[in-house]
Amino acid sequence: MxxxxxxxxxxxxxxxxxxxxxxxxxxAQPRPVPNPQLASKDLNARVDALLNKMTLDxxxxxxxxxxAGYATGPGASNLKYDELxxxxxxxxxxxxxxxxxxxxxxxxxxxxxxLHIPILFGQDVIHGHRTTFPVPLAVAASWDPxxxxxxxxxxxxxxxxxxxxxxxxxxxxIARDPRWGRIIESSGEDPYLxxxxxxxxVKGYQQGDLGKPDSAAVSVKHFAAYGGAIxxxxxxxxxxxxxxLRQVYLEPYRAAVEAGAATLMSSFNTINGIPASANAFTLxxxxxxxxxxxxxxxxxxxxxxxxxxxxxxxxxxxxRKALVAGVDMDMEGNLYGTVIASQVRSGKISEGVVDEAxxxxxxxxxxxxxxxxxxTAQGPAYDATPERRAAARKVAxxxxxxxxxxxxxxxxxxxxxxxxAKKVALIGxxxxxxxxxxxxxxxxxxxxxxVTLRSALAERLGDRLLYxxxxxxxxxxxxxxxxxxxFSGPDAADAHLPIPDDAKTIAEAVKTAKQADVAIxxxxxxxxxxxxxxxxxxxxxxxxxxxxxxxxxxxTGKPVILxxxxxxxxxxxxxxxxxxxxxxAWSPGVEAGHAVADVLFGxxxxxxxxPASLPRAVGQEPLYYAQLxxxxxxxxxxxxxPQNAGEKFMSRYMDEENSAxxxxxxxxxxxxFSYAQPTISRAEVPVREVLGSHSKPVTTVGVDxxxxxxxxxxxxxxxxxRNTAASVEQPVRELKGFARVTLAPxxxxxxxxxxxxxxxxxxxxxIKRTVEPTTYKIWVGGSxxxxxxxxxxxxx
Ligand code: BGC
Numbered sequence: 001m002x003x004x005x006x007x008x009x010x011x012x013x014x015x016x017x018x019x020x021x022x023x024x025x026x027x028a029q030p031r032p033v034p035n036p037q038l039a040s041k042d043l044n045a046r047v048d049a050l051l052n053k054m055t056l057d058x059x060x061x062x063x064x065x066x067x068a069g070y071a072t073g074p075g076a077s078n079l080k081y082d083e084l085x086x087x088x089x090x091x092x093x094x095x096x097x098x099x100x101x102x103x104x105x106x107x108x109x110x111x112x113x114x115l116h117i118p119i120l121f122g123q124d125v126i127h128g129h130r131t132t133f134p135v136p137l138a139v140a141a142s143w144d145p146x147x148x149x150x151x152x153x154x155x156x157x158x159x160x161x162x163x164x165x166x167x168x169x170x171x172x173x174i175a176r177d178p179r180w181g182r183i184i185e186s187s188g189e190d191p192y193l194x195x196x197x198x199x200x201x202v203k204g205y206q207q208g209d210l211g212k213p214d215s216a217a218v219s220v221k222h223f224a225a226y227g228g229a230i231x232x233x234x235x236x237x238x239x240x241x242x243x244x245l246r247q248v249y250l251e252p253y254r255a256a257v258e259a260g261a262a263t264l265m266s267s268f269n270t271i272n273g274i275p276a277s278a279n280a281f282t283l284x285x286x287x288x289x290x291x292x293x294x295x296x297x298x299x300x301x302x303x304x305x306x307x308x309x310x311x312x313x314x315x316x317x318x319x320r321k322a323l324v325a326g327v328d329m330d331m332e333g334n335l336y337g338t339v340i341a342s343q344v345r346s347g348k349i350s351e352g353v354v355d356e357a358x359x360x361x362x363x364x365x366x367x368x369x370x371x372x373x374x375x376t377a378q379g380p381a382y383d384a385t386p387e388r389r390a391a392a393r394k395v396a397x398x399x400x401x402x403x404x405x406x407x408x409x410x411x412x413x414x415x416x417x418x419x420x421a422k423k424v425a426l427i428g429x430x431x432x433x434x435x436x437x438x439x440x441x442x443x444x445x446x447x448x449x450x451v452t453l454r455s456a457l458a459e460r461l462g463d464r465l466l467y468x469x470x471x472x473x474x475x476x477x478x479x480x481x482x483x484x485x486x487f488s489g490p491d492a493a494d495a496h497l498p499i500p501d502d503a504k505t506i507a508e509a510v511k512t513a514k515q516a517d518v519a520i521x522x523x524x525x526x527x528x529x530x531x532x533x534x535x536x537x538x539x540x541x542x543x544x545x546x547x548x549x550x551x552x553x554x555x556t557g558k559p560v561i562l563x564x565x566x567x568x569x570x571x572x573x574x575x576x577x578x579x580x581x582x583x584x585a586w587s588p589g590v591e592a593g594h595a596v597a598d599v600l601f602g603x604x605x606x607x608x609x610x611p612a613s614l615p616r617a618v619g620q621e622p623l624y625y626a627q628l629x630x631x632x633x634x635x636x637x638x639x640x641x642p643q644n645a646g647e648k649f650m651s652r653y654m655d656e657e658n659s660a661x662x663x664x665x666x667x668x669x670x671x672x673f674s675y676a677q678p679t680i681s682r683a684e685v686p687v688r689e690v691l692g693s694h695s696k697p698v699t700t701v702g703v704d705x706x707x708x709x710x711x712x713x714x715x716x717x718x719x720x721x722r723n724t725a726a727s728v729e730q731p732v733r734e735l736k737g738f739a740r741v742t743l744a745p746x747x748x749x750x751x752x753x754x755x756x757x758x759x760x761x762x763x764x765x766x767i768k769r770t771v772e773p774t775t776y777k778i779w780v781g782g783s784x785x786x787x788x789x790x791x792x793x794x795x796x
Contacts, residue, residue, distance in 0.1 A: 032292020035260050037210055038363045039294060046371075047362045051355060053115060056341050059351075059358045061089035062117065064337040065298060065329050068105070069095040072124060072443070073301030077334045081105065088113035089337060091361060092120040092298075092329060094168075097444060099376040102163025110374045118374040120365055122219065122298070124443060125167035126185060127151060129158035131388040131590060132438050132445030134399045135527075135567050136171065136197075138586030140187035140611035141667075142398035143716040144740055145200035150391055152204025156216035158388075162444070163376035165368045168219045168265060170201035172252035177622035178612065179232025181535025184440050184527075184567030184587070186227060188611030189624040189664060191248050192735040195255035202259040210262060210367040217364055220256040222267030222300055224282045225249040229269060232621065233536045237270045243728060243763045245271070248626075250282075254291055262295040262364050266327050268303050275310045277303040278318065283326030296328040296360035305333035315339055320349055328357035384449040389591055396595035401584040401608040402668040404576060408559045414518060414581040415561065416602025416670055425516035426457055427470045427509045427553060428523045429546065430565040436524075439587025440532035440567055449590045453522050453563070456593025460601060466516050470509035470553075471545040472500040473526040502545035506552050513553045520600070521550055524566035527587045531567040540571040540618045547574065554578050563596060569614045576661055584610070602670060607714035607740070609667035609783065613660035620656065625664040625784040626731035634658055665718050665735070665783035671709030671745065678703040678780045678790040687794050690757055690771045697754030701790055703780045704750050707743035714742045715782055719753045721792075725774040727764055733784060753780075755792065 037043075051059075061084075067073075068081050072095060084090045085108040096102050102121050109119045127133045133151040140148075152170070159167055174194055175183035187197040198220070207215045228249055229236040240249070253264070264287070266277040276282060277299050287293045304327060307318035316339040319330070323340060330336035343349045365371065405413050417424070430436055432454035434447035458465050513519040523546045525531065530543065541547060551574070554560050561581040564570060565588075575582055583606070588595050598604040613623045634652035652658055660666075682699040690698050705717055719737035723730040737753035760776065761769045773796045779786040 032290065034292050035262070035294055037260065037367050038262065043363060043366050046366055047359050050115065050117070050362060051358060054358070056344055056351065056354070058088045058115060059354050060336060060341045061087070062091035062358045062361050063323075063329050063340065063354070064090060064334070065092035065094060065122070065331045066090055066334075067095045067301075067332045068093055069097065069101065071095070073332065075302060077332060079334070082108055085109045085119065086112040088115060088117060090119055091117075092122060094122045094331065096121055097123060097162050097164065099161070099163050099378045103375050106163075106374050117362075118365060118370040120166055120361070120368070120370065121164045122166040122168055123159060123164045124441065125155040125159050125164070125169050125216070126171075126441040127155075127439060127589065128392070128442075129155045129162065129444050130382045130446070131158060131384060131392055132442045132449075133392050133589045134396045135184050135439040135441075135587045135589075137184050137186060137188060137567055137611060138399035138588065139395065140193060140197050141401055141584070141586065141608040142395065143193065143609050143611075143738055144398055145196050147395045147398055148197050148200035149204035150395055152201045153207070154388055154391060156205045156207075157214045158382070159216050160214050161376070161379050164216065165370065166217045166219065166263070167205055168221060169205070170198060170218065170256070171221050172198040172256055173222060173225070173227030174249050174252065175227040175612065176624040177229075177232040178540060178568040178570075178615070179536050179538065179618065179621055180227065180229055180234060181531050181537065181568065182227070182234065182533055183569075183612065184531045187252070189613065190611065190626065190735050191251035193611055193738070194252040198252040198256040199259040202256050202261050206260060206262065208260065210364070211369045213373070217262035217368055218256070219263045219265045219298060220253060220261045221265035222276075223253055223264045223287070223297070224267060224276055225271055226267040226269050226276070234534050235268045239272055242767055246767070247763050250286065257287070257291045257293050261293075262367065264293070264295065264297045266297050266299050266303060268300050268306065270310060275307055275312060277327050278307055278312060278321040278325045280325040288326065294360070295364055296357070297326055298329040299327045299331045299333065301331050302333045304330045305335045316343055316348075319343070323349065323357060324353055328360050384590060392589050393591035393595050393598070396588040396591050397598050397604040399586060399588070399608050400596070400599050400606050401610055401666070402606040403572070403582040403584055403614070403662050403666070404580070405668055406580045408580050411559055414559050415583070415600060417518070417600050418602075421461070421464070422517035423464050423466065423515065424457065424461055425466045425468070425513045425519040425558070426454055426522065427468050427512065427519055427549070428521045429469055429472050430524050431467065431469070431522040436527050437565065437588060437592040438527070439589060440527045440535075445590070451591055451593040453593045453596050456597040457520075460597060466512045468509040468512040469505060470521075470549040471502050471505050473529070473544045473546070475500065475502050475544040500545075502548065506545060506549050509549060510552050510556055513556045513558050516558065518559045518561065519553050519556075520561045520563060521553060522563045522565055523550060524564055524570070525568075527565075527567055538618070540569070540615065542570065550575065550579070561600070569612050571615055571618055573616050573661055584608070602711075605670045605711060605713040606667065607669060607716065609665050609716045609718075610662055611664070613664050614662040616659075616661045617656045619653070620658070623660055625660070626734050628729050629732050663784045665716070666785075667716070667783070669709075669713040669715065671707050671711045671713035673713070673715045673743070673782060674706045674708045675781055675788040676704040676706075678778065678788050680778070680790050680792060683791065684793045684795055687771060687773050687796060690760055690794055693756045695756060695758050697756040699755050699792060701753045701755060701778055701780065702750055703788060704748050705741055705743065706748040707745055710745050712742065712744050714740055716740050717751045718781060718783065718786060720779045720784060720786055721759070722777045723760075723762065723774050724777060726762055727772060728762060730762055733779070735784070760794070
């Protein structure tokens with residue numbers, strides 16, 4: 001927009017009720033919300049009293065975090081941590097796990113350092129700590145914030161028992177491109193669902209009280225917009241308009257901050273040319289001034305030192321830029337510890353900047369009660385307790401998405417498999433592999449606790465279960481990929497896998513399938529090697545010989561059920577065309593086998609819904625339902641192309657449809673749900689009322705949902721809306737409400753969705769949240785394809 005038009009917009013703002021063109025109200029802008037725990041007067045008095053006694057070197061020591069034990073990033077520092085801790089120069093450590101290891105350093109810090117300041121131990125607790133739950137993307141597929149809360153709560157309990165009061169979770173990055181391996185750690189593509197999940201993760205870890213012995217402070221990551229990496233390549237630049245940044249990518253962070261998040265982690269990427277770890281606009285202007293965040297920010301691993309690679313200065317310069325911008329703690333970069341004090345002494349940085357960062361860190365240490373209880377009691381060795389296993393199974397049960405369950409001639413729908421089911425052939429590299437079923441980024445989980453699909457199905461079927469691995473994740477020509485991956489973690493030894501003989505193992509699998517009445521294929525990708533950080537892909541199909549295996553088993557003519565086990569949306573087009581039943585089961589964690597069996601056998605009716613669109617082809621990525629409209633929307637399918645020139649010059653691909661293979665929000669059930677016509681309590685609302693309402697609803701959409709099938713089931717009822725006449729173009733649909741509803745056969749319930757400023761607002765050209773006179777189209781249903789329609793007029 002040209003300057004002149006911005007200026008004229010500003011003028012018009014003075015006259016909104018006269019012109020009706022630009023509507024925003026200062027009162028409607030979100031206000032900073034201080035975290036009561038960190039803002040308490042007593043706590044801040046203790047912080048200031050301690051700060052007054054600290055030397056500059058001791059202050060800088062608080063800004064430093066080291067990894068000891070093992071590395072979760074490149075270039076680990078390997079320093080003499082005992083000596084540094086005794087001098088008060090280690091504010092925090094990561095990758096030190098267990099009472100014994102954490103107490104070792106804590107005793108030194110508390111007993112030998114001059115001011116006895118405890119170390120804050122942090123750790124990646126991504127989907128559980130010792131008890132591994134489904135990966136976060138799967139948890140989002142439950143559309144059940146309570147499930148996220150459960151996973152977070154047990155993660156905190158177990159982390160605390162291991163001496164860790166601070167978890168590097170949740171990751172709230174919006175992920176719209178499954179080429180990016182870290183989509184597995186996210187809640188998927190949507191800011192509304194992502195925000196609901198962000199709040200739940202924070203609540204589960206922190207329990208609204210950092211002082212509880214089983215609460216852990218969160219580190220919400222990776223601030224900001226890390227998921228917007230260009231071309232889905234990890235660590236790549238992010239370039240997007242400020243409206244998209246705020247309205248889509250920043251929303252879940254804001255939700256987490258409002259939920260009381262104690263810390264945030266700054267990301268590796270640049271945002272519109274300015275590295276996120278030296279970005280005063282996001283770290284200070286938005287995070288602190290607009291949102292009122294009063295916790296601290298830790299950099300991602302080495303992200304401060306990596307600013308040198310971003311070419312924004314030498315070591316001292318980038319350290320100064322990061323600190324001044326608002327990165328309070330340097331994770332494993334060892335740059336703050338070596339260059340900040342001298343820059344203060346030479347007058348390049350004011351000591352006040354250091355003081356403020358120290359204050360923020362000490363506040364969290366005090367709030368966690370570390371000064372009063374610095375040590376961790378040596379507990380019994382971890383055991384997979386029945387309570388935690390039951391919780392992991394219940395969460396996993398909710399995360400599976402039934403993508404397809406078409407009837408097979410002469411058999412009917414394959415799922416659920418009756419308990420008395422005939423002979424079943426279980427085939428695939430994910431059927432019996434404990435490590436792979438645990439999922440990516442489970443450094444403290446132990447594969448030996450994982451129940452595989454093979455063992456769980458054997459519990460039910462005994463010798464009616466036949467098994468063949470079929471193939472490995474990588475075939476001859478690409479097995480070398482593993483060797484190219486330089487990973488120094490505990491699994492490095494696995495890199496020298498023997499090259500599999502696919503032809504032989506596929507032939508064995510075909511033979512096994514022929515002996516059975518139905519084949520279950522457990523396919524996906526190596527969660528250990530191909531998912532998570534630094535695991536971007538340019539293809540999204542099954543790796544290795546898995547596709548050949550699938551086609552060979554389908555060719556036997558035996559009915560096939562495909563169970564997809566992967567932490568990212570895969571390209572399933574061939575399967576969707578040739579396989580009658582497909583269950584998306586993600587990476588389910590320790591209770592993988594039991595949970596998959598629960599759903600396959602119908603003890604649990606699947607209720608998960610996709611948190612990210614499944615593409616028809618990788619070339620559609622980034623693919624998400626909340627696209628902005630174009631002037632040339634495509635209609636119909638490709639069969640129109642040769643005959644209808646009107647369809648040629650449309651926003652579409654020549655060789656593929658625009659739509660997802662399975663869209664956001666999609667998921668079937670063993671029963672059916674019907675939706676009545678939605679009603680709206682007030683179909684017309686004055687704009688002034690909406691603007692003044694803050695979070696209070698101004699109208700309510702209600703819909704009757706009925707279970708029309710013969711078994712009980714849970715439906716995730718979703719509300720989408722479209723602003724049809726906004727001053728800034730809005731997406732074709734946006735999720736603005738959802739509810740999980742459990743219905744007995746024949747039962748009907750009314751579901752109500754309140755709408756107010758929070759649901760109706762958007763950012764205008766002045767980067768202010770606003771609501772204008774317009775018509776909102778509203779749809780309610782079981783996916784982003786919902787058709788039951790209502791509308792709301794916002795009038796002058
Ligand atoms: C990752 C973070 C993680 C940190 C510490 C980084 O490489 O991006 O998500 O918390 O390492 O392990």
